[in-house]
Amino acid sequence: MSKLTGTIIAAHGRHYLAQAASSKLQCVTRGKKTDVAVGDIVHLAQTSPDQAVIESIQERKTLLYRSDQFKSKLLAANVTQLFIVVATEPGYSDDLVSRALVAAEATDIKAHIILNKIDVTEPLARTRQRLALYAGIGYPIHEVSAQEAPEAARELLLPLLHGNSTILIGQSGMGKSSLVNLLVPDADIAVREISTALDTGKHTTTFTRLYQLDADTSVIDSPGFQEFGLYQLTEGMLERAFPEFAPHLGKCKFYNCHHISEPQCAVLQAVEAGQIAPMRHALYRQLLHEASQKVY
Numbered sequence: 001m002s003k004l005t006g007t008i009i010a011a012h013g014r015h016y017l018a019q020a021a022s023s024k025l026q027c028v029t030r031g032k033k034t035d036v037a038v039g040d041i042v043h044l045a046q047t048s049p050d051q052a053v054i055e056s057i058q059e060r061k062t063l064l065y066r067s068d069q070f071k072s073k074l075l076a077a078n079v080t081q082l083f084i085v086v087a088t089e090p091g092y093s094d095d096l097v098s099r100a101l102v103a104a105e106a107t108d109i110k111a112h113i114i115l116n117k118i119d120v121t122e123p124l125a126r127t128r129q130r131l132a133l134y135a136g137i138g139y140p141i142h143e144v145s146a147q148e149a150p151e152a153a154r155e156l157l158l159p160l161l162h163g164n165s166t167i168l169i170g171q172s173g174m175g176k177s178s179l180v181n182l183l184v185p186d187a188d189i190a191v192r193e194i195s196t197a198l199d200t201g202k203h204t205t206t207f208t209r210l211y212q213l214d215a216d217t218s219v220i221d222s223p224g225f226q227e228f229g230l231y232q233l234t235e236g237m238l239e240r241a242f243p244e245f246a247p248h249l250g251k252c253k254f255y256n257c258h259h260i261s262e263p264q265c266a267v268l269q270a271v272e273a274g275q276i277a278p279m280r281h282a283l284y285r286q287l288l289h290e291a292s293q294k295v296y
């Protein structure tokens with residue numbers, strides 16, 4: 001049995017696909033372990049020309065995950081930045097965008113918002129206005145039209161990808177697949193290869209996959225998400241995951257203030273004064289509630 005090092009490029013249930021040098025290997029874990037994520041660097045024992053067993057996972061630089069009350073789900077390992085794809089239409093959910101931003105902050109990775117479909121002009125002004133909230137907090141917003149101006153989109157986004165491992169997330173219909181196809185040469189061929197190897201049939205968009213663009217650049221496409229639980233975050237992580245809270249932290253009357261209903265809370269005062277968006281504070285409150293519901 002030969003030993004190899006590879007990168008997990010797709011995960012489907014307990015089946016994984018690793019890229020090791022130029023070959024793609026179907027992998028399983030030992031026992032019932034399921035803690036492998038796309039983006040993991042793994043040490044493999046090859047058992048046949050196209051199969052291997054995952055022996056160990058190399059220490060991760062980052063691990064992005066979401067969770068509900070009962071369990072957590074690994075999204076991707078070793079990512080350095082998150083692209084959140086939104087569009088002029090259909091409308092996007094601020095709740096999901098903010099949850100993704102919170103996850104990025106908690107993982108200590110950069111987050112960018114990509115506004116796609118700017119060719120749809122009717123809702124454009126309104127969408128920009130909604131996104132101004134995030135620009136105000138400091139998140140970069142990049143405007144593209146994957147369909148009408150693909151070259152411009154590539155010119156804008158490719159330099160941002162360079163040297164990073166970027167995960168793209170977005171609700172269904174935002175144009176994430178269109179963007180991946182622009183940014184990743186032969187993405188569709190890669191997806192077909194991966195789904196054949198993993199035997200996922202037609203469910204090509206139900207699993208997360210990684211495309212290696214060059215030695216130090218990769219793009220991870222994750223299926224459209226409708227929920228983004230963050231039950232795993234602790235109170236301390238949560239208050240720091242809202243960058244706009246930062247100037248106010250440590251200024252509350254009570255040093256252990258939860259910023260929920262305490263008197264002379266600097267965060268609540270900032271909400272009152274219009275310095276923190278009520279929607280963001282409401283999400284903070286909701287996430288704090290979720291954190292307290294965790295049962296694992």
Ligand SMILES: Nc1nc2c(ncn2[C@@H]2O[C@H](COP(=O)(O)OP(=O)(O)OP(=O)(O)O)[C@@H](O)[C@H]2O)c(=O)[nH]1
Nearest residue numbers: 117145146147148171172173174175176177178224
């Ligand atoms: N007008 C316009 N339409 C676009 C643009 N980009 C994508 N679309 C359209 O938006 C729809 C959704 O695009 P996809 O790329 O499939 O979106 P997705 O976010 O991957 O959606 P799922 O596959 O459902 O996860 C398609 O009908 C695309 O043709 C754009 O820049 N402008």
Ligand SMILES: [Zn+2]
Nearest residue numbers: 252257259265
């Ligand atoms: Zn407070």
